[in-house]
Amino acid sequence: MAAKVRGALGQLGTFARDLIGRPSEVRPLGKLAVGTAKAAHLLESAVAGVRAPQPPGPHQQTVARLRRPISAATIQAHSSESASRSWAGALDRASQVVGEQPSRRLADPRELVGSELSFITDNLARLLESGHPMLNTVSRYYFSGSGKHLRPLLVMLVAQASSVAAQRAGAAPTRDYAQIDRAAAPGIGSDGESQRANRLIEDATRGGHGGRAYAPHVTGALTILPTQRRLAEITELIHTSSLLHDDVIDRAETRRGQAAVQQRFGNKMAIFAGDFLLARASMALARLRDPAVIEIMASVLCDLVDGEFRQLKNLEDEDAPMARPDEAAFAYYLDKTYLKTGSLIAKSCRSSAILGNATDDVAEAAYIYGRNLGIAFQLIDDLLDFTVSSTQFGKPVGADLELGLATAPVLYAWQEYPELGPLVARKFSDEGDVTRAWELVHASQGLARTKALAWQYAVRANEALAVFPESPAREALENVTQSVLTRTK
Numbered sequence: 001m002a003a004k005v006r007g008a009l010g011q012l013g014t015f016a017r018d019l020i021g022r023p024s025e026v027r028p029l030g031k032l033a034v035g036t037a038k039a040a041h042l043l044e045s046a047v048a049g050v051r052a053p054q055p056p057g058p059h060q061q062t063v064a065r066l067r068r069p070i071s072a073a074t075i076q077a078h079s080s081e082s083a084s085r086s087w088a089g090a091l092d093r094a095s096q097v098v099g100e101q102p103s104r105r106l107a108d109p110r111e112l113v114g115s116e117l118s119f120i121t122d123n124l125a126r127l128l129e130s131g132h133p134m135l136n137t138v139s140r141y142y143f144s145g146s147g148k149h150l151r152p153l154l155v156m157l158v159a160q161a162s163s164v165a166a167q168r169a170g171a172a173p174t175r176d177y178a179q180i181d182r183a184a185a186p187g188i189g190s191d192g193e194s195q196r197a198n199r200l201i202e203d204a205t206r207g208g209h210g211g212r213a214y215a216p217h218v219t220g221a222l223t224i225l226p227t228q229r230r231l232a233e234i235t236e237l238i239h240t241s242s243l244l245h246d247d248v249i250d251r252a253e254t255r256r257g258q259a260a261v262q263q264r265f266g267n268k269m270a271i272f273a274g275d276f277l278l279a280r281a282s283m284a285l286a287r288l289r290d291p292a293v294i295e296i297m298a299s300v301l302c303d304l305v306d307g308e309f310r311q312l313k314n315l316e317d318e319d320a321p322m323a324r325p326d327e328a329a330f331a332y333y334l335d336k337t338y339l340k341t342g343s344l345i346a347k348s349c350r351s352s353a354i355l356g357n358a359t360d361d362v363a364e365a366a367y368i369y370g371r372n373l374g375i376a377f378q379l380i381d382d383l384l385d386f387t388v389s390s391t392q393f394g395k396p397v398g399a400d401l402e403l404g405l406a407t408a409p410v411l412y413a414w415q416e417y418p419e420l421g422p423l424v425a426r427k428f429s430d431e432g433d434v435t436r437a438w439e440l441v442h443a444s445q446g447l448a449r450t451k452a453l454a455w456q457y458a459v460r461a462n463e464a465l466a467v468f469p470e471s472p473a474r475e476a477l478e479n480v481t482q483s484v485l486t487r488t489k
Helices: 009-020 024-046 060-066 080-097 110-115 122-129 133-139 152-163 177-181 185-191 193-204 226-251 261-265 267-286 289-318 327-355 361-382 409-417 418-426 433-443 446-467 471-487
Strands: 215-219 222-224
Touching: 060 361, 060 446, 080 226, 110 152, 110 215, 110 222, 110 471, 122 193, 122 226, 122 289, 133 267, 152 177, 152 226, 152 327, 152 361, 152 471, 177 193, 177 226, 193 215, 226 261, 226 267, 226 289, 261 267, 267 289, 289 327, 327 361, 327 409, 361 409, 361 446, 361 471, 409 418, 409 446, 433 446, 446 471
Parallel strands: none
Antiparallel strands: 215 222
């Protein structure tokens, strides 16, 4: 009898069995959960060794304070002028912790890592070489659009910021960076199909990144290691695989300004392509040969399924967790938001710091930054669903209401207009429900309060950056936080 997988990975089995028993349109998610559980368990066994625990660092109290939850249900809107003053004050407070002068021009993220990002589409195409023309086309489809590449950008900026931060004693990352394109399993040569796939990847990636795939990228004192660069690519693969599966489940029509992948190639090909992206991400992850990073990133896959499961549960149960717009409803909504959006950002930031040999305090600060930034990003996404056009957004607006989802703007509007309750309960399914909910959201303080809540999470993200030493990379991360709040797509 096989040993039972414990912890977060073991939970996938429960999700998988439940989801496979549900209607056919969500069964692929259950199958994904089964495959993810197996892949994650294999990944954990791919290498040996663990990161030894470290004594508490100098930033322990700061990190502990930043872990405290934000009370969302009582957030009030504030004027743009006061918000601007508060934002500047938050930046100044974070800066003063490390003695930096406030009111300075923040470094441009693209100036720091733009040259690295310019290779990412080509590098991803090389990682996805399959030998099957149709699979190549479908799996690379979303990479040809106007993606933001936010997650790779953050991984690289955290890599740079942590490269000048405190380092763990008695440990150093591997220097044989060519290992990231070599098989971690010694017996792979005896498996003909795996050997063929391995040769395809090695041949495709050998000339990647302008011929310097295994060289660190150094800008002044800031460094991005090849392992961190590969992590950035893995993060984008995982994110895009979730888009492929989400668009099938949500019956999306457009994505990134073009037809959604299943509209072009059908549901089966979209699901297969998403699975293929996860498989290649898993292979690349194992080849980083870092057990902590493997486990952290494998748990992201669990979180993605858990988040989707919570969304389905909220939609399908009569006794839904969001029965009234109270603190419990906001907590459920924000937990789901973290699992579906924040987890990948937060855990890839932590993993980037770990690969750079950062101390536990620095890695935890990177995680807190990513967690809060990820939630702020999704809150703004939920707000934009009510405020911009489909052309600006790159996907249909009002989609959340059409799917029966009550996001933060609706929950806040519900507090002002109790008549929204029956509409939420029936998932906006009656004729006129979507239009009425839209009107009530715009008549309420829902959008302003959602922006205020996103601002609170953004401030928390920037406060976590105080753990990092002053550097252009840290400034660039602050810049990203500001841009998340002001984005229109």
